Amino acid sequence: MSKIREKFERGEFVITSEVGPPKGTNIEPVLKEAEELCDRVDAFNVTDQQSSVMRLGSLVTCYLLKQRGLEPILQVTCRDRNRIALQSDLLSAAVLGIENVLCLTGDYTTLGDHPQAKPVFDLDSVQLLKVARGLMEGHDMMGNELDGKPTFFLGAVVSPGYEPIELQLIKMEKKIEAGAQFFQTQTVYDVKVFERFMEKASKYGVPIMLGIVLLKSPAMARYMNENVAGVTVPEELINELASVSREDRPKKSVEIAGRLIRQMKDMCQGVHIMPLGWDKYVPAVLDEAGL
C-alpha cells in the first residue's frame, strides 16, 4: 500500500519533494539526489515534461526510484496523450507498482521548448481523476471490464493564491468527487493567503499538502510574481532575499522556506517542497521548519 496514504491515514505529517527527469538519458545524478533525501522525505513527485519541456519520461523515472526503494508520485498531465494512452499509462504504472498518481491538466504546449507541438487535452484533470478511479473499480472509461484492476492513491493540485478563489474551490470539490484523495498546492509565500484558503478547503476532509518552491533569487521571485499564475511573493520576502550577498542566498532561501513551512504546517497535513535543482538544501529547510 502507498506509504503516503498510510501516513495520512495515521494522521502523520507527510513530506514530499520533487524529481525533474533530465533532458537526456543521464538519469543517475537525479536518482542519487533523491536517494540522499530518503531519510527525510516520504515520497517524490516525478514531473511529466514540466513546463511543456521535452524530457525523459515520468513513468520510467518513477520505476527507477521504486527500484531503489524510494516512493514515487507519478505526475500525469493531459497535454500530450489522449484518453487511450492515458489509461494505458495508468495501467502500466500499476503493473510497475506505482500507486501514487497526481493528475494535472498540464501547461500549454506553447510555453515549452516544442511550441509547434499539437496540444492534446483530450481529457481535463477532473475527467482524468474519474477515469483513474474507474480503472480502480475494474473498468475502462467506456465501461469495458479489465482483466486485473489497479490500485492507486490519487492526488490533485489546487492553487490557494488564485483569484477568485471560489473557482478553485469549485474545481477542488469536483476533483474530490471525481476521485482525488489528496492535494498538493501551488507554492504559497503568504501565510494569510494559505490561512484564508485552508479555512474554506479544510472542510472537505481531504489531506492537503502545502507547496513551497525554494526562492533562489530576487529575480526569480519577481519573475514568478509577473508570470506564474496564483503566485505572489510579498515584497518583504524579496527584499529579505536581496539583503544578503549572492553566496549567502541559499542560506537565506532555506531560512525563508523553513520559516514559511513552520508557520503554516499546523494548518495542513503535509508539505511538498519543489527545490528546482536545490535538492541538497531540502534537509536544511526541514530542519529550519522543525520537521
Added chain:
Amino acid sequence: MLIVEPKPIEEVLSFLEGEASIFIAACGGCPVGAEVGGEPKALEMKAQLENAGKRVTGYITIDFLCNKALSGLHLARHISEIEKASCILVLSCGVGVQAIANTVDKPAYPAFNTLPMRGVPGVWQSTERCNQCGDCLLYLTGGLCPITLCAKSLLNGSCGGTNNGKCEVDPQLDCGWYLIYERLRRIGRFEILKRYVPPKDFQRYMPSAELRNSRLWALERKGA
C-alpha cells in the same frame, strides 16, 4: 453557412429542467437552408415545450441571429416577453446562441448542434466563435463556448494558469472560464459550474457521410 441539426428534445428538456418559462429565438438564416429554421420550427418547439409543461412567454424569428445589431432591434420589441422568461432557447448555430447570450443577461440555451464542415467556416456578423463540434455545450455555460474561449478547451473549469482573468497561453487573451464564471454569476446560474462534464465525443467532429453527400460539399462537386 453553418449546418445545424436539432438536439433530441429529451436533451433540450433535460437542460431546461428548473427553467419554468422560456422565450424562443429562432434563426431564419442558415437553419432554413438545413430545413430546421424559421417560424415553423419556432412554433414546433413552442408546442413541444408546452407539451412538456413549460410556459413559453413568446417567440421571435430573426433572419440572422448572428447579426447582433439586427437581433438587438428585434429583441427590443419583445422585451416584456423576454423579461417574463427565465431563459432563452435559441434555435441556431453556436454563434447565434453566443450572440444572444452576449446581448441579453439571461441564460441562452442551444436547441441545435452545429455540425462539423471541416474548413467551411460560414459567414457571420458577430465576433463569437463556434468550432462546429457537433455536440453543443452552451447550456453548461450560460451561452459562452468553452471550446473556443479556452485554449485547452477544458470542460470542468479553468486550469491553474489563469492570471487575473487572463490566459497562460497569451496574457492578452481572456480566460474563457473566468468569463463563464462571471456570466453564470451574473445570470444567477452559478450552480451549473459545479456539475461534472464528461469527456467530449470526438466522433462528432467527423462530418458524417450524409453531411458530406447532401450539403455544401455535394453542391460544390456538382458545380465543378
